[in-house]
Amino acid sequence: RQEITDVLHQLGIKEVNPAYSTGLEWGGTEGRTTRDILSPADGSLIASVNMATAEDYETIVSTAQEAFKVWRMMPSPKRGEIVRQIGEKLREHKEALGKLVSYEMGKILQEGLGEVQEMIDICDFAVGLSRQLHGYTMHSERPQHRMYEQYHPLGIVGVISAFNFPVAVWSWNAMLAGVCGDVIIWKPSEKTPLTAVACQHIIRDVLADNDLPEGIFNVIIGDAEIGSLMANDTRIPLISATGSTRMGKKVGEAVGARLGKSLLELGGNNAIILTENADLEMAMNAIVFGAVGTCGQRCTSTRRLIIHENVYEQVKERLLKVYPKLPIGHPLDSTTLVGPLIDKDAVKAFQGALKHVQKEGGNLLIGGDILEGVGYETGTYVTPAIVEAENHFEMVQEETFAPILYLIKYSGDVENAIELQNGVKQGLSSSIFSTNLLETEAFLSHWGSDCGIANVNIGTSGAEIGGAFGGEKDTGGGRESGSDAWRIYMRRQTNTINYSRELPLAQGIKFDI
Numbered sequence: 001r002q003e004i005t006d007v008l009h010q011l012g013i014k015e016v017n018p019a020y021s022t023g024l025e026w027g028g029t030e031g032r033t034t035r036d037i038l039s040p041a042d043g044s045l046i047a048s049v050n051m052a053t054a055e056d057y058e059t060i061v062s063t064a065q066e067a068f069k070v071w072r073m074m075p076s077p078k079r080g081e082i083v084r085q086i087g088e089k090l091r092e093h094k095e096a097l098g099k100l101v102s103y104e105m106g107k108i109l110q111e112g113l114g115e116v117q118e119m120i121d122i123c124d125f126a127v128g129l130s131r132q133l134h135g136y137t138m139h140s141e142r143p144q145h146r147m148y149e150q151y152h153p154l155g156i157v158g159v160i161s162a163f164n165f166p167v168a169v170w171s172w173n174a175m176l177a178g179v180c181g182d183v184i185i186w187k188p189s190e191k192t193p194l195t196a197v198a199c200q201h202i203i204r205d206v207l208a209d210n211d212l213p214e215g216i217f218n219v220i221i222g223d224a225e226i227g228s229l230m231a232n233d234t235r236i237p238l239i240s241a242t243g244s245t246r247m248g249k250k251v252g253e254a255v256g257a258r259l260g261k262s263l264l265e266l267g268g269n270n271a272i273i274l275t276e277n278a279d280l281e282m283a284m285n286a287i288v289f290g291a292v293g294t295c296g297q298r299c300t301s302t303r304r305l306i307i308h309e310n311v312y313e314q315v316k317e318r319l320l321k322v323y324p325k326l327p328i329g330h331p332l333d334s335t336t337l338v339g340p341l342i343d344k345d346a347v348k349a350f351q352g353a354l355k356h357v358q359k360e361g362g363n364l365l366i367g368g369d370i371l372e373g374v375g376y377e378t379g380t381y382v383t384p385a386i387v388e389a390e391n392h393f394e395m396v397q398e399e400t401f402a403p404i405l406y407l408i409k410y411s412g413d414v415e416n417a418i419e420l421q422n423g424v425k426q427g428l429s430s431s432i433f434s435t436n437l438l439e440t441e442a443f444l445s446h447w448g449s450d451c452g453i454a455n456v457n458i459g460t461s462g463a464e465i466g467g468a469f470g471g472e473k474d475t476g477g478g479r480e481s482g483s484d485a486w487r488i489y490m491r492r493q494t495n496t497i498n499y500s501r502e503l504p505l506a507q508g509i510k511f512d513i
């Protein structure tokens, strides 16, 4: 507990935390409803937060609008310099922030630190990007004309993030949008607001040291109502939302109705295909981490294992040897691999899904229990489950945000496995283990995996920040983080310049006046 108290102190977390910040100033310190944040690890009250009101929201939006006028005038590499300094601060606070992520969310410390590392990496990426926000030039059909395109900042970008990556997803959006010249309003998950408050404390000095105005990086602690205000607000040209497909559809509809832009990062139902040519030794690590890491609460978690019948029994046996030995416990204990689920509702959903799938004919091989006794008093620690199932089962078609791995048998060619892999509504991450080139290339081809992420001989989770991250179908189609994902944070403009003394019209049109 002393360790946690030190971390909270270092990160500026108070007993009751303000409802919002516009960068330097904090607001909403009293008279609001409060929310207690309990750690899923040991049930202790970490701290409380004030919940922002609609009035607070208005304050933030108008401050952000003013800030945009200043921020967009700063050359992009200068904005990159601010982001570079933010990256440095994150390096300084990596240990503390990683611990708080772990304690507030329940992921193990290594993953908490890994999440902060992703933030540092995206800062570095964004710094380089700040000199590379380029468009094409093209040849005009008219003489002495030049055509090119530019990317201009959009304005306010709204970021609605989820509890499972409470800080990294904000940074992917905010650091890129920031160098693009946008200002950001971040609404973190109401389950994990303290890490967001901590981030705001961490970046505050950078904003102050550089004499930046209020309103560039804003955070608002609120519930779905604040999210809905954001989605419906025409002053926010882009909403980036991470969470369930149900939430994403609501946000997407509201933003779409006003013809705004949305970047949606929603549910996954990720599969690993194991062909008979798989290196099973390698595959085992990927499967186990993919299925039980983060207690099955990554959008990239491995939920389905599609196994060739010739290796099915062997794989099942191996898994059944590993699962009873999984170290389940306090996420800050260095020997733990599996921490708790986020809360009791998640535990209910986990057990409900297992009950449902068994009714459909699924065969629960192991797991599904709530752990009790010393260290497990919260009722949020569960034993990861393995279920033999069929791909078309209702429960297999759903994303249950918990450690359930469905074993699905296939026979014949890899095409059959690909069909099963694609036979769900979601399309985020996918993977194949095979040392046969014909199989792996089929999986990567246009008739192969239909997901935004398709991996060979690595698992479904743990994507690097350098690639564009996101998926198709019910996953929402958004791409964030690396590659050219930055483009969505800018508006594109095509410019044609005439440097002749004639005015030829396009398409050969001629007229006299």
Ligand code: UN1
Binding pocket: 164, 165, 169, 242, 297, 298, 299, 300, 460, 461, 462, 463, 464
């Ligand atoms: C998420 O679960 O919302 O690929 C993001 C991964 C991480 C990001 C997951 N880099 O597992």
